[in-house]
Amino acid sequence: MQPLRFTGRTLDVLDQTLLPEQEVWETCDTYELVAEAIEKMKVRGAPAIGATAAYGIAIGAQQGLELSKGEFLSYLEGVCERLAKTRPTAVNLFWAIKRMRGLIQTNADLDVADLTKLIIAEANLIAEEDVRLNKQMGQHGLPYIPENARILTHCNTGSLATVDYGTALGVIRAAHDAGRNVTVYADETRPYLQGARLTAFELHRDNIPVTVVTDSMAGYLMQQGMVDLVIVGADRITANGDAANKIGTYSLAVLAKHHGIPFYVAAPMSTVDYELETGASIEIEQRSADEVVFIGGKRMAPEGVSALHPAFDVTPHELITAIITDRGAVESPDEERMAKLK
Numbered sequence: 001m002q003p004l005r006f007t008g009r010t011l012d013v014l015d016q017t018l019l020p021e022q023e024v025w026e027t028c029d030t031y032e033l034v035a036e037a038i039e040k041m042k043v044r045g046a047p048a049i050g051a052t053a054a055y056g057i058a059i060g061a062q063q064g065l066e067l068s069k070g071e072f073l074s075y076l077e078g079v080c081e082r083l084a085k086t087r088p089t090a091v092n093l094f095w096a097i098k099r100m101r102g103l104i105q106t107n108a109d110l111d112v113a114d115l116t117k118l119i120i121a122e123a124n125l126i127a128e129e130d131v132r133l134n135k136q137m138g139q140h141g142l143p144y145i146p147e148n149a150r151i152l153t154h155c156n157t158g159s160l161a162t163v164d165y166g167t168a169l170g171v172i173r174a175a176h177d178a179g180r181n182v183t184v185y186a187d188e189t190r191p192y193l194q195g196a197r198l199t200a201f202e203l204h205r206d207n208i209p210v211t212v213v214t215d216s217m218a219g220y221l222m223q224q225g226m227v228d229l230v231i232v233g234a235d236r237i238t239a240n241g242d243a244a245n246k247i248g249t250y251s252l253a254v255l256a257k258h259h260g261i262p263f264y265v266a267a268p269m270s271t272v273d274y275e276l277e278t279g280a281s282i283e284i285e286q287r288s289a290d291e292v293v294f295i296g297g298k299r300m301a302p303e304g305v306s307a308l309h310p311a312f313d314v315t316p317h318e319l320i321t322a323i324i325t326d327r328g329a330v331e332s333p334d335e336e337r338m339a340k341l342k
């Protein structure tokens with residue numbers, strides 16, 4: 001199920017805060033609404049955020065069609081800046097905005113209407129590329145998924161986290177479609193519950209066997225010999241192969257190392273940030289404590305008690321068996337091996 005629908009005038013966003021009980025589409029006819037949809041995690045997932053931002057710029061351009069050329073270019077820069085402030089960790093957001101800024105600068109001599117058409121076409125191209133590259137990534141991941149593999153995954157990395165098909169879930173889909181008879185344990189992934197609400201939703205619809213487990217069960221499952229491999233997504237991978245991903249991923253990597261279980265990261269090249277040398281430089285989004293202490297609108301911790309909510313953590317490359325991308329896989333990733341993907 002794709003999370004985005006661009007109608008040519010609006011971006012319709014499947015509100016993921018309401019899944020799996022309700023499938024509600026929100027029509028975003030301004031770039032401000034697109035920015036809010038990203039901030040409120042109505043749309044989430046690194047590649048999905050990138051494509052959404054690109055469409056946000058396209059809708060913003062359409063809002064500015066009556067401006068003079070000079071006003072239009074500075075207005076578009078304001079649109080880009082607004083979207084860049086939505087979430088700090090997923091590099092795909094900044095990758096998409098940089099790509100759109102480059103297009104605008106290269107074609108700044110065009111009139112407002114023609115430049116807007118180019119911007120819309122580029123947003124559509126980013127979306128189309130994402131699906132194609134995810135399917136390529138799925139094939140590059142196949143060699144790492146044995147017959148009857150029992151796979152543990154974290155958060156949601158499927159169609160709902162991308163334009164379609166998914167990254168880590170894309171590898172799982174490719175293995176399922178190749179007849180590998182895979183089964184999946186989906187970490188519920190507190191506090192937003194992407195695993196229980198979104199990954200289980202996607203895999204159940206695709207008839208891929210899935211069992212929801214609490215995040216705290218991961219070590220037990222590995223200790224009982226119930227997991228053959230772990231595969232997760234990423235929001236930003238640095239030049240040395242360190243990978244930022246949903247909070248709880250680092251814990252999984254440490255457990256997998258202890259139990260001698262392969263730990264894979266699947267991400268498109270738009271998630272690799274060669275400008276950062278190591279994961280220590282990645283900004284970790286700190287979200288509202290209310291998202292931790294409230295579940296379904298019900299308070300779980302006493303009023304006045306504080307809560308932490310780092311939305312991501314960083315897994316050092318030494319704990320990663322291989323990084324699977326649309327350009328191929330890097331085993332035992334390090335700076336030298338990651339550079340070969342460029």
Ligand SMILES: CSC[C@H]1O[C@H](OP(=O)(O)O)[C@H](O)[C@@H]1O
Nearest residue numbers: 044045046155157161233245246
């Ligand atoms: C395919 S990237 C998905 C990636 O994004 C998720 O974060 P969020 O749900 O907060 O956007 C999580 O880190 C996933 O691995």
